[in-house]
Amino acid sequence: MPPKCSAPIFTLDDDVLQSIFTLNADMFSPSSGEDAFKTTLTSTHICRAWRAAILSNALLWARLVDLDVLARLKRSGVREVLKRCKGLPVRVRASELSDATSLKKATGILGPLWERVEKLVVERVAVGTPVVHTGGKFELNGDLLSFWDILSRPAPLLRHFDVDLRWASGANVDVGTNRPLCNNDAPMIRHFNATHYTDPISKCPALFQHLSSITLPFPRKKVDEIVDALKNLPYLKSLSIEDDPGQRHLKWAPPSVFDAACRQGETMNHLRLQLAPLQQLHLKAGVQKWASFLKHHCVPLSCAFYYTNVPDNTFESAYDSIMDELANFARRVFGRSPPTCMVLRWGETQYEVLFTSDGDRGLEMKTKWPPISFTYLPASSVSPFTFHVLLPKLKASAGLLNYFAGDSFASITALKISLRGPIPNFHFLWSLKAIEVIQADLHTLDALAEKLVHNATRQDRDSISNLFPNLNIIRVANNSNHHEFDLEVAFFVNFLLLREGRKKQLKTLDLTELDNSHAEALIPLFSGIPSLEILH
Numbered sequence: 001m002p003p004k005c006s007a008p009i010f011t012l013d014d015d016v017l018q019s020i021f022t023l024n025a026d027m028f029s030p031s032s033g034e035d036a037f038k039t040t041l042t043s044t045h046i047c048r049a050w051r052a053a054i055l056s057n058a059l060l061w062a063r064l065v066d067l068d069v070l071a072r073l074k075r076s077g078v079r080e081v082l083k084r085c086k087g088l089p090v091r092v093r094a095s096e097l098s099d100a101t102s103l104k105k106a107t108g109i110l111g112p113l114w115e116r117v118e119k120l121v122v123e124r125v126a127v128g129t130p131v132v133h134t135g136g137k138f139e140l141n142g143d144l145l146s147f148w149d150i151l152s153r154p155a156p157l158l159r160h161f162d163v164d165l166r167w168a169s170g171a172n173v174d175v176g177t178n179r180p181l182c183n184n185d186a187p188m189i190r191h192f193n194a195t196h197y198t199d200p201i202s203k204c205p206a207l208f209q210h211l212s213s214i215t216l217p218f219p220r221k222k223v224d225e226i227v228d229a230l231k232n233l234p235y236l237k238s239l240s241i242e243d244d245p246g247q248r249h250l251k252w253a254p255p256s257v258f259d260a261a262c263r264q265g266e267t268m269n270h271l272r273l274q275l276a277p278l279q280q281l282h283l284k285a286g287v288q289k290w291a292s293f294l295k296h297h298c299v300p301l302s303c304a305f306y307y308t309n310v311p312d313n314t315f316e317s318a319y320d321s322i323m324d325e326l327a328n329f330a331r332r333v334f335g336r337s338p339p340t341c342m343v344l345r346w347g348e349t350q351y352e353v354l355f356t357s358d359g360d361r362g363l364e365m366k367t368k369w370p371p372i373s374f375t376y377l378p379a380s381s382v383s384p385f386t387f388h389v390l391l392p393k394l395k396a397s398a399g400l401l402n403y404f405a406g407d408s409f410a411s412i413t414a415l416k417i418s419l420r421g422p423i424p425n426f427h428f429l430w431s432l433k434a435i436e437v438i439q440a441d442l443h444t445l446d447a448l449a450e451k452l453v454h455n456a457t458r459q460d461r462d463s464i465s466n467l468f469p470n471l472n473i474i475r476v477a478n479n480s481n482h483h484e485f486d487l488e489v490a491f492f493v494n495f496l497l498l499r500e501g502r503k504k505q506l507k508t509l510d511l512t513e514l515d516n517s518h519a520e521a522l523i524p525l526f527s528g529i530p531s532l533e534i535l536h
Contacts, residue, residue, distance in 0.1 A: 017053060018060075025060050027093045028121060037069045058086035065113065067094035067122075071105040078109060089157045091119040098124065103143040111150050118188070119160040154185035161186075162193040162215070182207065194229070195242050201229040213238040218285055223267050230274035239275070240282040243289075243310045268296060280304045286312035287322055287372065294325035301336050302378055309372035319396065326374075327403040330355070330387060337378060337385040338411035342432075344397075346419045350390060351397035358384035359414050398424040406431040413437065418477070419444045423451045435468045441479035442522075446488055449495035464495070465502035475510040476522075489525055496529050505529075511536040 012020075021043065027036040040060065044051040054060065061084035070078050090113055097103045103125070110117070125147065151163070161181075181197070182189070184207045191213040194201060201208050201216075208214075211233050218241055219225040230236065275281065281303050283293055290307050299305045315322075339355035346352065357379055377386040391397045409431045416439040429452075440448070452464065496506055509526060511519040512535050519536035526532055 014053070017050075018057060021054055021057065021060055022063070025063050027064065027066055027091065028119075037064050037066045040064060055084065058084060058088050061085045062088040062090045065090045065092045065109075067092060067097075067102075067106045067109060070109055071102055082109075082113070087116070089118040090116050092117055092121070094122045096124040097122060097147075100143045103147055107143065107147050107150060110147075114150050114153055115156060117155060118157045120158070120163060121160070122163045122165075124164045148179060151181060152179040152183055155182040155189070156186075157188055158182065158186045159188050160191040161189060162191070163196075164193075165196050180204065180207075200225075202232050205232050208233060210235055212236060213240075215240040215242055217241075218243050218289060223271050227267065227270045227274055230271075237278065238280040238282075239278055240284065242284040243286065272297065272300075275303070276300050278303045280306075282306040282308070284308040284310055286310050286314045287318040288312075288314045290374070291318050291321040291325045294329050295321075299329070299376065301333055304378065305374075305376040307372075307374035311371070315372065315392070315396075319399075323396070323400055323403050326389060326400060327408075329376075330404065331408055333376060333378070333385075333387060334408055334411070339385060339387065340411055341414040341416065342409070342412050343416040344419065345417075346394070346397065346421065348421055349392065351392070351394055352388070352390050353397055353400060354389075355387040355412075356384055358386070394422065394424065398426065401426065401428040404428060404431070410434060414439070416440065416477075417444050417448070419447065423447055425451070425455065430463075430467060432468060434470060436470050437473045437475065438468070438471065439475040439477050441477045442487075442489060442492070443479055445474070445476070446490070446492045450491035453491060453495055453498065464498045465504050469504065471504075471506060473508045473510060474506060475512075476514060478513045487521060487525065489522065493525060493528070496526070496532070500529055500531065505531045507531075508533045508535060 021040065024039045024043065025036050029036070040054060044054050061081060064081070065085070070081060073081070092110065092113070094102075094106060097106050125144070148165075180199075181204075184204055186207060187210075189207065190211060192208060192211055193215040195215050195217045201214075209232065212235055214229070214233060214236060216226060216229055216239065226241070230239075275298060278300060281299060283290060283306070285293075285307075287309065290309075293299070334355075337357065339357055341356050341359045343354040343356065344352070345354070371390075371392045373388075373390045375386060375388040377383050379385040389397075389400065391400065409428065411434065412432055413434050414437045415432060415435050418441060426448075452467065455463075499506060506529075509532055511522060514522070514536070516536070523534055523536065526534060
């Protein structure tokens, strides 16, 4: 049956359609990977128009050189995919080249393409048992040697190099100086992952001098390892520092390198000086190293900072330290960019605390968070101030908030909360003197009110009048986790009545986010509060 020209796909502009195909073909998206190739291939079977548009798009196929997929195709299939690239610069990825067969196939595909490769990402190359020479170094042999022979050729178009080159044992491969990467000839290179690269950056200044982004291993012995590398990278904008899995078999205590450098003073000053011009800094390490990093002021306040946890069972032992350092860091950044909004989003196993200058941030909990993470974004013309921390335990999240000094919250005028599970004692709430607006779902409002009223009854009922003295509006958020009407509001109503009796009336209850039938069912439950204006 011929396609109907009135079908929705024919109403899309060609440029828009190609943009959609290109987005789907992003192999390097965290949620994509091998699915990018499969999605593109499937899309060619939707209709003739899509098939023609995709097959003729050489730029799209040049971004889909997936070694995992191509290794499973016949030679004719590989030739067809590469033919569709039409000689354009290519982007290449692979997940794991862990046996001789996959490495040999990858080498056969990559070899003829090398001079056209602009991006290469191989998550893991781990082959065999290394040959240990008398010098004690692990050196290349067999298929791994053939693979490195390709990587050691000049790369005129290479811009992004990220290859995890290790032996199966986890030890980094010593490539030696007789076969330098790209033969020290890659004039376009801008990003390099040096986590598993054994030669110091300072040995190859010509190769790396134009880098704008680099990933370095966490220093094993001295902070000078980072300082020396950064001195040779004058155009660097983005730095990642990661635990080096290739060195985890060694017994060393990385957090101490910062303490040792701090005792020398001058080394830490050099490090801070080298870090100061950065636009983005990313630390991927255990909690103790994160605490040490913050303790020694290694994060410039003008730089976006991201922390990703590498599980190392140090969270419990480092709990007090990281809470202290997070609170101290927050005081520094709050003094520079006072937050106006606090957001608490707690699930059953995820506890998220956010301070921001963006009052429009929602309450949606992401479904795939790492167990521990941290993001700091300084205020700029393109992004709001953000201080975001995700911790794995209720004790940690509640404890963090209670670590803050009262004046840390002086600028916050909006509070957004979505809480599940038990609610601890929130001593910090009495520090939120400037709060004017609270947004939460009814379940959270009622559970929190129950806790607050219960504590006030046991201690001092007048304390309720000292809570949120400037509160004017409560916005009831729609609870996407509950499809039935939530009419359990007895504790919330009692909380409002207590405030009413102490001349701390709430002016407005905003139900406009709820559907009409839910709002109309709720309105009579608040009829005993005459001063309350209800919007619906």
